[in-house]
Amino acid sequence: MTDRLKSVLTHLNPIASPRDKLLQKNPDDVVITLAIRTPLCKYKTGALKDTTLDGITLRILQAVRAKMNLDPALVDDICLGNVRDGQAAYYCRAAALAAGFPNTTAAHSSSRFCSSGLTATAHIANEVSSGLIDIGVAIGAEMLSEGNDRLARPFVEEILANQEAADCMLTMGQTSENVAKQFNVSREEQDRYAVESYRRAETAKKAGWFNDELVPITVKKDGQDVTITEDEVRYGTTYEKVAKLKPAFAEDGRSTAGNSSQITDGAAAVVLMKRSKALELGQPILGKYVGAAIAGLPPRIMGIGPTLAIPKLLSRYGLDLHKDVDIVEINEAFASMAVYCRDTLQLDWNKMNPRGGAIALGHPFGMTGVRQIVTGLSEAKRTQKKVLVTSMCLGTGMGMAAIFINEQ
Template identity: 45%
Template sequence: MERVKQLAAHFTGPSQGRAALERKSPDDVVITMAIRSPLCKAKKGGFRDARTDELMLEMYKQSIAHSNIDPSLVGDICVGTVLTPDAMYAARSAAIAAGYPDTVPVQVINRFCSSGLMAVTTIANQIRSGQIEIGLAVGVESMSENPDKGGPAQSELISVNPAACDCKERMGWTSENVASDFNITRAEQDEFAATSFQRAEHAQKSRYFVKEIVPFTVFQKDPSTGERKRVVVTEDDGIRPGTTLEGLMKIKSAFPQWGNGTTTGGNASQITDGAAAILLMSRRKAEELGLKILAKHHTTAVAGVPPRIMGVGPVYAIPMALKNSGISSNEVDLYEINEAFASQCVYTIKKLEIPRDKV
C-alpha cells in the first residue's frame, strides 16, 4: 500500500516548496560518502610532482577505505576530468590498482569546469533510472601536469564563426568581458575576494575541513637530487592567511590588455591540483546497508551562454535548478558558486539578488 501511495504521488505531479524537497522517499538518490584531497597550488604545492593517474589512484584507495561497503557493489564509476593529454586509460587502470574488481566499469566525462559535478549527475541519473544501485563519482585534475594553454587551433570551417572562435580564448579574457559588460568594478571584485580568503582562513583554522579531507600519499621530487620520495599531504596549501582588502587592491592587473584590466591574481582562483569522490545510492539501499546518509541529490540544471562571457552560466542555471526543485530563491540556505573569477561571482550575486551572507 505504501508503494501505491508513492506512485500515486509521483503521477499527480511534484509537490512544491522546501518541505516537499526535504521529504524522504526510498527512491531518493542520496550521498553516503563525500571526501576530497587537500587542494594544492599547481607547480608549487604538495601535488606539484604528482601525476594525474597517481592522484586518481589515491582517490580510489581512499574511497574504498571510507565507503564502508564492499567495492564490488559499485555498479559504475564516473570520473570527471578536463585537461588530460591523452585518452583516460588511467581512469580504469587506477581503479583496478586501487582494489576495485574488474567487474566494476568506469567511464569518463568532460564538461570543463563542471566535470566533477557532471560525474555526480551521471551517477545520480543512473541510480534514479534503475540502471545501477550504487555508483561512485570522482573529480580529478592536475594543473601541474596538464596546464591550461587555451583552446587548440581551429579549422577555418569553424573559426569563421565569431562565437565559435571565442571558444578557444583564455578564461581571463572572459572574466574581463563579464566585468566590462556588466559594470563589475575592481573594488567589488577585491571586496568579494577578501571575504572569500578570510572565510577560508577561518574555516581552516577552525578545522571545518577535517571531516572531508583525506590524507594523500604522493611523490615529491627532492630539489637537490631529483629523487622522488613519498610524502603525505594533509591540508590545503593555497589559503592565504592575513589577506585584506587593502592588500588585494595593491595587486597589478593580470590582463591589462583586455577589458578594464580589473582581474588580478588576488581576485581570481589559484591554479589547483586535487581530487574528490562521493558515493551515491538510493535511500532504500543506504538503509539496507546501514550507512549514514549525508545528503540527497535532487536535480542538476545546465545552461549554455555565449563563450565570451562563459562565467555567467550560474545566472541562468540557478533559476532552472530552483524551478526543477519547486522552491524559491529565498528558501535556499546556502549557495556555492564555483566560478574562477570574482567578476563572475559578483555578477551572479547581483543579478539574482542573492544575499551575500548566503554565498
C-alpha cells in the same frame, strides 16, 4: 463550504510546500553515503606538484574504498570528471583496479569544462535512478601542475568565420574582463570580494571546519614521501595587498592574480546509491541528490552562467532562491563573475560560499563540481541547514547547477 471548514480541512490535510516535498524521504531517492576530498595544493609548488592524474585518482579511490565500509564488488560504476586530460577514462579504469575494485566495476570519464565533476555526479545519479546500476562513485580531479595545453591549435576556418564559435577560443581571463566591462563590475568590487573569500577560508581552516571533508594522502614530492592533511590556504590577505596587484589579462584590466581563482591540484569523490539500498546495507546517509540543470549563453561572457542555470533549476522544483535555499556554492572562477552572480541573483552573501571559494581555496577544474558538494554538505551539517545549491560557469559559455538535501 464555510471559511472555517476550509481552515479545518487545510489544517488536517496540509499541502506540502515545494521545499517540504524535497525534504521528504522516499526509497527511490538517490543519496550520498560518502563525501570526501584531498587537500587542495598550490600549482607547481605545492605538495601535489609531482602527482599525476592517474596518481591522484588512485589515491582518492583508495580513500573511498577504505572509508565506504562496503564490499568494493558492490560498486557497479565509477565516473571521473576531468577537463584537460584525454586519457582520463584509461586512468579511472586502471586506478580503480589498482585501488582494489574488482574488474566487474566499470569506469568512465566525463568532461564538460568546469562542471566535469558535477556532470560525473549527475551521470552516476542518473544511472542509479534509472536502475542501470545500484551503487556508483563520482570523482572530480584535476592536476593543473601537469600543464596540459588548453587548445593545441586554432579551430578550422569555417568555424572561425562564426564569431560566437570563434569566441570559444577566448581564454577564461579574457571572458572575465568581458564580464567586468559589459556589466560594470569595478576593480574595487572584485578586490573586496576576493579578500572576503580569503578571510572566510582562513576562518574555516583555523576553526577546523574542513576537517571532516578531508582525507590525508601520501604522495611523492621532489622524490620524498609527503603526507598531506590540510589545504594550502594563504593567511592574512588584505585589501591593500590585493589592490596593489597588476592586471593579469589586459593592461587596463580588472582581473588579477589576487581576485581570480587560485591554480591548484586536487580530487574529490562521492558515493551514490538509492536510499533503499543504503538502508539495506546499513550505510550512513549524508544527503540526497535532487537534480541538475545546464544552460548555455554567449561564450564571451561565460562567467555569468550560474545566473541562468540556477533559476532554470529552481523553477523545475518550484523553489524560491531566497526563501527555500539555505546554502549556495558558486564557483569563484573570477571575482568579476562571482560579484555579478551574487548581485544579479540578489543573493544573501552570508549564504554564498560561507567557507570561502575558489579565489582562496583554488579551482582544479574537474574537481570543483564534486568539491562544492563535499564542502556544501559539510557546512550544512555544521550549521544544521537543509537545502544546498551548487553552481558554476563553464568554458565556451555555459552554466550548471544542482540541488542537494542535507540529512546529517
